[in-house]
Amino acid sequence: MKTLVAITGIGLISPLGNQLDEVFAKLMDGVSGIRRLACDQTGCKPAVVGAVDFDPANWFTRLQLSGVDRVSQMAVAAATQALDDAALALPEDKEQVGVYVGCAMGGSTALDKGFQNFYQTGTRVSPLSVIASMANAPAGHISMRFGITGPSVNYSVACASSAIALGEAMRAIRNGEIRQAIAGGAEAMLLPGIINAWQSMQVLASPEGDHPEQACRPYDKTRSGLVLAEGAAFLILERLDDAMARGARIYATLDGYACRSDAAHITKPDVAGQVRTMRAAMADAGLTPQQIAYCNSHGTATQVGDVVECEALQQIWGEGTPGLQVSATKSMHGHLLGATGGLEAAITALALHHHQLPPTANCQQPDENCRVQHVFGKGVAAPQLQAAISNSFAFGGSNASLVLQAWPR
Structure with a gap:
C-alpha cells in the first residue's frame, strides 16, 4: 500500500505578506501585492514587481549574514516558519529528514554586487561571492540551521523548480528514504540587469499608470505579460501516519x-x-x-x-x-x-x-x-x-x- 504524505506546516515570505492567514485572506479578496519598482540605479527602466517586505535581522545576527545572499535569508525564514507552523520537533536522527529546494537563479544579489565591484567601481570582489551565489546555498543554509543530515538538494528547473522539489521530497518519503522533509523554493532576483533582460524578451507586463497592482492580468484580452516577483515558500511534508500519531494539523495530502x-x-x-x-x-x-x-x-x-x-x-x-x-x-x-x-x-x-x-x-x-x-x-x-x-x-x-x-x- 502506498505511503501517504501529509502537509503539516507552511511558511511564506511573499509579496502578499508573511503570515498565512493574512496571505490567504488577501488572495480570497483579490488583493494584489504587485507594485511599481522602486529603483535608483543607473539603467533601471520602469517596471512592476512583486517585492517582499523582509528584514533579515529577524532571522540572522549581523555576523551570520556575512556571505548569506537574500535568497538564502528568505529561504531560512520561510523554512523556520513552516517548522513552527507544523509544531514539529525534528527527530534525534536527523538523517531521516530531507531538505528539498527549488531555486532557479541562485544568489543573484551577490553576483550583481560582484559584477558592480569588478566592472564599475574597480573595488575588491568579496571572497564570499561564490558561496553566496550558489544555487544550492539556500538548501545548505536550511540544513545547517537545523542540523539536518539527510538529503540536501536543489532543483534548478526554471519555473518548475520548487514544484519538482516538492514532488521529489514526496517520493523520498513514499520510498522510505526519509520520514520528513522541508520542501519548497526561494528566489531573489529583482535587480535592474535581470529585469532588463526579461524586458528585452518582451514578456513582462507593462506598468499600468496609476494602478500598477493591476498589471498582471491572466486570461484577459489586454494582458501584456508576467510580473517578476521574489520570495520563499516551504512546506513540511511527513508520513501521514506519523502526522496523525502526533496529532498534527493536516492541511492536505500530497498524493x-x-x-x-x-x-x-x-x-x-x-x-x-x-x-x-x-x-x-x-x-x-x-x-x-x-x-x-x-x-x-x-x-x-x-x-x-x-x-x-x-x-x-x-x-x-x-x-x-x-x-x-x-x-x-x-x-x-x-x-x-x-x-x-x-x-x-x-x-x-x-x-x-x-x-x-x-x-x-x-x-x-x-x-x-x-x-x-x-x-x-x-x-x-x-x-x-x-x-x-x-x-x-x-x-x-x-x-x-x-x-x-x-x-x-
Whole structure:
C-alpha cells in the first residue's frame, strides 16, 4: 500500500505578506501585492514587481549574514516558519529528514554586487561571492540551521523548480528514504540587469499608470505579460501516519506528482506536453480528472502561455472544463520563478483546507480563447472540494504537476 504524505506546516515570505492567514485572506479578496519598482540605479527602466517586505535581522545576527545572499535569508525564514507552523520537533536522527529546494537563479544579489565591484567601481570582489551565489546555498543554509543530515538538494528547473522539489521530497518519503522533509523554493532576483533582460524578451507586463497592482492580468484580452516577483515558500511534508500519531494539523495530502518534457521548444509551451504531465500526476495520485475540482494554473498572463494551458485543460476536462474551476494566483503575487511552484502548492493546500477557491484578479475582458471555468474577481466557497492540481510549466519545456487532496477525506 502506498505511503501517504501529509502537509503539516507552511511558511511564506511573499509579496502578499508573511503570515498565512493574512496571505490567504488577501488572495480570497483579490488583493494584489504587485507594485511599481522602486529603483535608483543607473539603467533601471520602469517596471512592476512583486517585492517582499523582509528584514533579515529577524532571522540572522549581523555576523551570520556575512556571505548569506537574500535568497538564502528568505529561504531560512520561510523554512523556520513552516517548522513552527507544523509544531514539529525534528527527530534525534536527523538523517531521516530531507531538505528539498527549488531555486532557479541562485544568489543573484551577490553576483550583481560582484559584477558592480569588478566592472564599475574597480573595488575588491568579496571572497564570499561564490558561496553566496550558489544555487544550492539556500538548501545548505536550511540544513545547517537545523542540523539536518539527510538529503540536501536543489532543483534548478526554471519555473518548475520548487514544484519538482516538492514532488521529489514526496517520493523520498513514499520510498522510505526519509520520514520528513522541508520542501519548497526561494528566489531573489529583482535587480535592474535581470529585469532588463526579461524586458528585452518582451514578456513582462507593462506598468499600468496609476494602478500598477493591476498589471498582471491572466486570461484577459489586454494582458501584456508576467510580473517578476521574489520570495520563499516551504512546506513540511511527513508520513501521514506519523502526522496523525502526533496529532498534527493536516492541511492536505500530497498524493500525485509528475515531471515531463515538451521536447518541442525552449520557450514556447506545448499542449501535448502539458497534457502528458497532468495525466501522469493524476495517475500517480490514483485519481481521474472528474475527481479534481480545482486547478491553480500556471497562468502567467502571456499571450501564448495562457491559451496553451487552457487548451491542455480542455483536452483533459472537456470544452469549458465542466467540473473544474481554474484560477491564476500569479495575478496577485507575481511570478517567483523557481519559488512559484512552492507558493502555489501552499495556496492550493490552503484552498483545500479552507474549502475556498482563490480567484484570478484583474481580468475584466476574458479572452474567448481561454475557455475554462474561471474563478474571477474574488474567491468563492467550495464546500465539496476534495482534490486539486497545481501546474508549473517552465522554459526549457520542463513541466511539473502536483495533485493534492483534502484531509480528512
